[in-house]
Amino acid sequence: MPDLETLTRRADAPAAAPFHAAPDTSGAACRVTGLVVRRGARETLRGVDFTLGATERVALIGPNGAGKTTLLNAVVGLVPAAGGAVETLGERLDRARGRARARARTGFVFQKHGLVRRRSALSNVVHGLMARPGAWRGWSAAIAPAPWRADAMEALAEVGLADRAGDRADRLSGGQAQRVAVARALVSRPRLVIADEPTASLDPAAGREVMELFSALVARRGAALLFTTHDMEHALAYADRVVGLRDGRIALDRPAADCALTDLEALFDG
Numbered sequence: 001m002p003d004l005e006t007l008t009r010r011a012d013a014p015a016a017a018p019f020h021a022a023p024d025t026s027g028a029a030c031r032v033t034g035l036v037v038r039r040g041a042r043e044t045l046r047g048v049d050f051t052l053g054a055t056e057r058v059a060l061i062g063p064n065g066a067g068k069t070t071l072l073n074a075v076v077g078l079v080p081a082a083g084g085a086v087e088t089l090g091e092r093l094d095r096a097r098g099r100a101r102a103r104a105r106t107g108f109v110f111q112k113h114g115l116v117r118r119r120s121a122l123s124n125v126v127h128g129l130m131a132r133p134g135a136w137r138g139w140s141a142a143i144a145p146a147p148w149r150a151d152a153m154e155a156l157a158e159v160g161l162a163d164r165a166g167d168r169a170d171r172l173s174g175g176q177a178q179r180v181a182v183a184r185a186l187v188s189r190p191r192l193v194i195a196d197e198p199t200a201s202l203d204p205a206a207g208r209e210v211m212e213l214f215s216a217l218v219a220r221r222g223a224a225l226l227f228t229t230h231d232m233e234h235a236l237a238y239a240d241r242v243v244g245l246r247d248g249r250i251a252l253d254r255p256a257a258d259c260a261l262t263d264l265e266a267l268f269d270g
Ligand SMILES: Nc1ncnc2c1ncn2[C@@H]1O[C@H](COP(=O)(O)OP(=O)(O)OP(=O)(O)O)[C@@H](O)[C@H]1O
Pocket: 039, 040, 044, 062, 063, 064, 065, 066, 067, 068, 069, 070, 071
């Protein structure tokens, strides 16, 4: 089974999935019910109930090993449920076609940008369109169809990097590279964006800049965002709701506006 990062590599893109899948009529980006995930003999998620609204931004927090990444993986069907159910973008994830359709409408951002270093910023954003029908994984900015290049340029402009479109990814700063990764995730206009510690590799100022932009763009697009973070200030500032995991269970689920920093820090005590 591929991990989250291989999903953004074109060879593993769900090419068979239709770009325009059935509309989500469930009213939620994701519904997780009684989810149990096992890794070997150990239960890493132990009965998780969680709903992500269609346009909601949720921060997942908790100590190391609490199950945050496992939950992100489960939301796109990258780890199987040993119990309970997951429905994402109206699709049942226990079915291969449902998983492919849900993933085709999901954007991904990772701790490390995962850009192709020798390709231009624009080519890297074009890669975010590879779930479209007819996509060829060798496409770069130079040979992708003009409308696709235009979409990629628009996404780069939205992250403030239109003027760096032709620069190789390895010439960008960490913060700029992560902004390109955000553009790559959003260019296909996903209904759901998931991000695993998107600022962990950045310094605090660059991290704030990326999250500010990322969270605002997702809101402007009317998509849902689920991100993990170890930065409690990011959880409070860039999410509508904070969900805390501890030992594979939900230990906190509250609107960000009703949380104090001390509430979040309490999750890490003991
Ligand atoms: N591929 C795997 N095989 C076996 N066990 C795993 C695997 N991935 C994660 N686990 C285990 O599942 C549990 C939850 O891990 P997970 O990565 O979801 O936690 P996390 O909250 O994201 O932690 P962190 O903050 O350290 O990234 C941990 O005990 C971990 O060791």
